[in-house]
Amino acid sequence: MVLDRRGFxxxxxxxxxxxxxxxIPWKLLDDAAIWxxxxxxxxxxxxxxxxxxxxxxxMCPSCVPxxxxxxxxxxxxxxxxxxxPLGGGVSSIAVAEVQMMFSPGRVKRxxxxxxxxxxxxxxxxxxxxxxxxxxxxxxxxxxFISGDENGSTNxxxxxxxxxxxxxxxxxxxxxxxxxxxxxxxxxxxAQLGYDLENSDYVLAIGANLLESWGPVIRNRRIFRxxxxxxxxxxxxxxxxxxxxGAVQNNTAAVARPWLxxxxxTEGILALGIANMLIAKGCSFDxxxxxxxxxxxxxxxxxxxxxxxxxxxxxxxxxxxxxxxxKAPLVIVGSEFSQGSGAAPVMAGFALNALLGNxxxxxxxxxxxxxxxxxxxxxxRDEIFKNDLTAWIADRKTPQALVLHEANPAYALPGxxxxxxxxxxxxxxxxFSTYMDETAALCDLVLPIGMGLERIDDVNTPYGCGKTxxxxxxxxxxxxxxxxxxxxxxxxxxxxxGKDLGFEYYEDLLKTKAVRYEKCDFAVLAAGQAAVSEARxxxxxxxxxxxxxxxxxxxxxxxxxxxxxxxxxLNLGTAKTGIPPYNTKTLRGTELDGKDMYVMMNAKTAxxxxxxxxxxxxxxxxxxxxxxxxxxxxGVMMDTVAVCLGYGHTALDEFSQNKGANVMELMVAVPxxxxxxxxxxxxGVTVSKA
Amino acid sequence: MSAxxxxxxxxxxxxxLDKCTGCxxxxxxxxxxNNLAPVxxxxxxxxxxxxxxxxxxxxxxxxxxxxxxxxxxxxxxCAEQPCATVCPxxxxxxxxxxxxxxxxYPRCIGCRYCMAACxxxxxxxxxxxxxxxxxxxxxxxxxxxxxxxxVVEKCTFCHHRYMMAKDKLRAQGKNIxxxxxxxxxxxxxxxxxxxxxxxxxxxxxxxxxxGDLNNPAHRVYQLTHDNPNAFRLLERLGTDTAVYYIxxxxxxxxxxxxxxxxxxxxxxxxxxxxxx
Numbered sequence: 010m011v012l013d014r015r016g017f018x019x020x021x022x023x024x025x026x027x028x029x030x031x032x033i034p035w036k037l038l039d040d041a042a043i044w045x046x047x048x049x050x051x052x053x054x055x056x057x058x059x060x061x062x063x064x065x066x067x068m069c070p071s072c073v074p075x076x077x078x079x080x081x082x083x084x085x086x087x088x089x090x091x092x093x094p095l096g097g098g099v100s101s102i103a104v105a106e107v108q109m110m111f112s113p114g115r116v117k118r119x120x121x122x123x124x125x126x127x128x129x130x131x132x133x134x135x136x137x138x139x140x141x142x143x144x145x146x147x148x149x150x151x152x153f154i155s156g157d158e159n160g161s162t163n164x165x166x167x168x169x170x171x172x173x174x175x176x177x178x179x180x181x182x183x184x185x186x187x188x189x190x191x192x193x194x195x196x197x198x199a200q201l202g203y204d205l206e207n208s209d210y211v212l213a214i215g216a217n218l219l220e221s222w223g224p225v226i227r228n229r230r231i232f233r234x235x236x237x238x239x240x241x242x243x244x245x246x247x248x249x250x251x252x253x254g255a256v257q258n259n260t261a262a263v264a265r266p267w268l269x270x271x272x273x274t275e276g277i278l279a280l281g282i283a284n285m286l287i288a289k290g291c292s293f294d295x296x297x298x299x300x301x302x303x304x305x306x307x308x309x310x311x312x313x314x315x316x317x318x319x320x321x322x323x324x325x326x327x328x329x330x331x332x333x334x335k336a337p338l339v340i341v342g343s344e345f346s347q348g349s350g351a352a353p354v355m356a357g358f359a360l361n362a363l364l365g366n367x368x369x370x371x372x373x374x375x376x377x378x379x380x381x382x383x384x385x386x387x388x389r390d391e392i393f394k395n396d397l398t399a400w401i402a403d404r405k406t407p408q409a410l411v412l413h414e415a416n417p418a419y420a421l422p423g424x425x426x427x428x429x430x431x432x433x434x435x436x437x438x439x440f441s442t443y444m445d446e447t448a449a450l451c452d453l454v455l456p457i458g459m460g461l462e463r464i465d466d467v468n469t470p471y472g473c474g475k476t477x478x479x480x481x482x483x484x485x486x487x488x489x490x491x492x493x494x495x496x497x498x499x500x501x502x503x504x505x506g507k508d509l510g511f512e513y514y515e516d517l518l519k520t521k522a523v524r525y526e527k528c529d530f531a532v533l534a535a536g537q538a539a540v541s542e543a544r545x546x547x548x549x550x551x552x553x554x555x556x557x558x559x560x561x562x563x564x565x566x567x568x569x570x571x572x573x574x575x576x577x578l579n580l581g582t583a584k585t586g587i588p589p590y591n592t593k594t595l596r597g598t599e600l601d602g603k604d605m606y607v608m609m610n611a612k613t614a615x616x617x618x619x620x621x622x623x624x625x626x627x628x629x630x631x632x633x634x635x636x637x638x639x640x641x642x643g644v645m646m647d648t649v650a651v652c653l654g655y656g657h658t659a660l661d662e663f664s665q666n667k668g669a670n671v672m673e674l675m676v677a678v679p680x681x682x683x684x685x686x687x688x689x690x691x692g693v694t695v696s697k698a
Numbered sequence: 699m700s701a702x703x704x705x706x707x708x709x710x711x712x713x714x715l716d717k718c719t720g721c722x723x724x725x726x727x728x729x730x731x732n733n734l735a736p737v738x739x740x741x742x743x744x745x746x747x748x749x750x751x752x753x754x755x756x757x758x759x760x761x762x763x764x765x766x767x768x769x770x771x772x773x774x775x776c777a778e779q780p781c782a783t784v785c786p787x788x789x790x791x792x793x794x795x796x797x798x799x800x801x802x803y804p805r806c807i808g809c810r811y812c813m814a815a816c817x818x819x820x821x822x823x824x825x826x827x828x829x830x831x832x833x834x835x836x837x838x839x840x841x842x843x844x845x846x847x848x849v850v851e852k853c854t855f856c857h858h859r860y861m862m863a864k865d866k867l868r869a870q871g872k873n874i875x876x877x878x879x880x881x882x883x884x885x886x887x888x889x890x891x892x893x894x895x896x897x898x899x900x901x902x903x904x905x906x907x908x909g910d911l912n913n914p915a916h917r918v919y920q921l922t923h924d925n926p927n928a929f930r931l932l933e934r935l936g937t938d939t940a941v942y943y944i945x946x947x948x949x950x951x952x953x954x955x956x957x958x959x960x961x962x963x964x965x966x967x968x969x970x971x972x973x974x
Contacts, residue, residue: 042805043804046803046845046846046849047846048827054840085840086730088900089902097902098902100721101723104730104900107837108730108834111834219719219721229903233905236716238714238944239714240921240927241926259720260719262766262767579721579723591722591726592737592739592740593729593740612760642759642764645761661831662738663738
């Protein structure tokens with residue numbers, strides 16, 4: 010057989026056709042497609058059996074209950090827990106809490122500051138010995154700051170403080186502190202609670218109910234259930250929310266209506282509404298009702314409108330709705346969950362008393378105060394009596410400072426002054442999960458587990474309408490060399506001969522669960538909450554018109570614009586910074602590279618000669634920050650709105666170099682008669698940079 | 699466009715814009731569930747990978763008449779897909795009971811025709827290889843493969859959860875479908891709530907309702923059928939999307955499409971000019 014040209018061509022064509030008839034080319038193409046996308050540096054999924062554990066978020070201020078999906082023992086997702094009194098969804102912080110276990114900003118092992126100023130690693134044994142020596146030397150000149158107002162670690166810290174003879178123990182400022190002080194001044198021996206579950210009309214004055222006030226996820230679940238979906242037939246809402254505040258924030262977006270008011274005038278608005286209610290025949294039983302009535306009368310509708318900027322027609326409609334509601338509720342708070350003082354809460358309580366809803370279904374409830382679980386420890390309300398900003402302003406520098414999950418160098422007004430104060434403290438130790446601004450200033454940084462990695466508890470967060478007690482069990486293996494703050498302190502106390510009665514924190518929680526909440530520890534640790542409907546009997550109160558008259562007097566703004574800070578959970582907290590998975594939630598009108606946006610309406614911008622996109626300087630007289638201007642019509646006149654959560658200098662790449670910290674502009678001033686400092690009425694000038 | 703495929707089951711969403719507060723929990727839940735890598739600077743929205751974006755809407759009135767609303771935008775899962783028609787390698791198609799538009803990454807050649815075709819800008823191109831901070835890859839879910847640079851991604855209505863719900867039925871020896879009320883129809887045997895997307899599951903406001911748009915027993919059906927407040931984005935393009943939005947506010951509904959000045963949204967066809 011001779012292979013001629015024709016034969017060769019036949020062979021090639023036949024071979025070609027033959028190969029094409031086999032799966033070879035298609036398989037090769039398929040493999041090429043797969044393998045060109047299958048690089049070694051692309052992470053692979055790791056399979057495993059799915060299981061679930063339960064925990065309560067200690068990172069999210071709303072204390073979200075979490076169902077944690079584990080795959081082969083690894084936590085991978087946070088899912089919502091239905092049927093839990095604090096649950097109903099997940100917050101934008103808690104939903105990526107698993108991922109935050111691997112955040113680059115974590116403190117992985119104990120660190121101490123060496124002579125050259127740099128951090129060096131040391132073992133836990135060395136760290137505990139060092140801590141013990143320093144605290145022994147400092148003795149009663151030791152101060153404590155805690156950033157977790159709902160956990161029993163405070164019991165351990167306060168019991169240890171008492172054992173040392175130290176009285177300086179503080180919680181970071183919050184709405185709960187303002188409310189606790191308000192209750193104390195009014196002679197109410199209880200924690201103020203709000204029965205949102207059974208209310209049909211809520212007027213939130215300043216309280217950013219659906220984003221940053223109280224247990225937000227629980228608030229939002231109630232809102233979800235209370236508002237019907239718009240359909241062919243208009244169904245009556247079971248819950249209406251009206252919101253008064255300077256910024257059209259997340260709550261205002263769905264409120265009906267939004268009442269724009271100047272920032273820092275929430276208390277005055279409450280008095281103005283009180284005057285309108287009294288004129289309609291409302292009253293309450295209080296020894297100083299006549300004084301209160303006289304004070305409220307000063308805030309007639311015209312004065313109220315002038316001082317707060319509120320639209321009278323809208324306000325009258327809201328008052329009418331409050332009067333018509335079966336279970337009306339007024340909640341007064343701060344748009345950024347701090348710094349508004351006790352007086353606005355007191356005015357709010359008086360409003361609720363006028364509406365006759367104290368200890369009634371859907372009204373304000375008087376909850377038993379959280380008790381301490383260790384003999385000699387201070388209860389939460391006792392610790393709240395100490396004002397941290399006032400103490401720092403007094404500059405009574407302690408010899409040692411113990412911080413637990415607190416970041417005052419970022420989160421307090423005037424962070425630079427706070428940092429200067431901290432630098433003057435000879436020894437400071439931070440128990441922290443992340444290397445935040447405060448930890449970066451400390452002499453000793455001790456890593457603690459995130460909520461998912463440690464056992465801890467949550468005791469009736471401020472805002473709840475019932476007593477709620479939860480145990481957050483260990484859901485995942487720690488991703489760093491961590492110990493629980495309370496365990497370390499219990500050990501150090503014992504070594505110093507000041508046994509606090511418990512060897513481990515878990516023992517305290519077990520005792521506490523049984524002793525105070527009459528519930529089974531194992532059931533709580535499995536994710537169930539202990540709920541109590543118990544209330545403190547309402548036996549009258551004093552409205553403290555004397556305090557309100559001084560604390561809520563109108564303030565002149567002059568040429569300055571009102572500064573309206575507002576909080577958003579997707580920017581994390583002072584402790585966490587911006588969670589890695591949350592940077593994408595920031596819109597282009599909120600952050601552009603390193604520049605954050607501040608907002609004012611077009612009329613205000615025109616008055617100041619500014620336009621959209623301008624780089625501006627906000628000046629409080631003491632400090633300045635730079636930002637870009639966004640013209641947004643959802644801001645009150647003569648007001649500039651600034652979001653909290655930017656301007657971190659520590660933590661990680663997801664938080665650093667993004668905008669400026671609005672707390673730089675805040676000026677804390679004493680609130681007359683209440684013993685608290687306030688910083689919600691700060692004014693600023695805004696000019697083109 | 700290709701011939702429209704009808705399915706017995708059509709998974710869809712009803713998103714209540716009167717309830718959404720724009721918190722972003724749905725966006726974060728989506729990223730964590732579907733293994734989207736975080737980025738330190740997410741300012742450049744053309745380069746950032748997001749399957750679900752919450753847009754801010756404004757009524758464009760001056761203070762104090764200003765109103766704001768938030769609109770979460772996943773893939774709209776069109777029954778008439780502009781994307782699938784232009785894909786040269788059939789990397790995206792809608793050919794499975796349930797009506798979810800697939801995205802098959804190993805087939806995708808990264809030409810981005812589908813992105814250009816999508817009127818909802820719901821598709822994203824992987825400009826960069828996904829990088830997690832050291833150790834964070836240990837928190838990846840096992841259900842969704844990690845995509846390399848060079849491919850287009852989009853929301854899949856958490857399709858892996860659909861598969862898991864079906865697997866659960868199979869493991870129990872049950873049928874995947876049950877007979878529908880109407881003759882000749884059938885519904886998914888997956889109980890309502892057994893298959894929900896990660897965003898709907900996370901939303902604390904209950905703003906996102908997920909279910910079968912063809913099943914009268916499902917809430918999503920009840921919310922979207924015969925509801926004058928329900929609308930779809932760019933409805934008159936004829937894409938027949940599976941994502942409905944609901945708002946009692948006329949100005950919000952108007953933003954859903956390009957309405958003429960004197961049209962109202964609820965029944966636009968009735969007042970269209972004669973020579974439209």
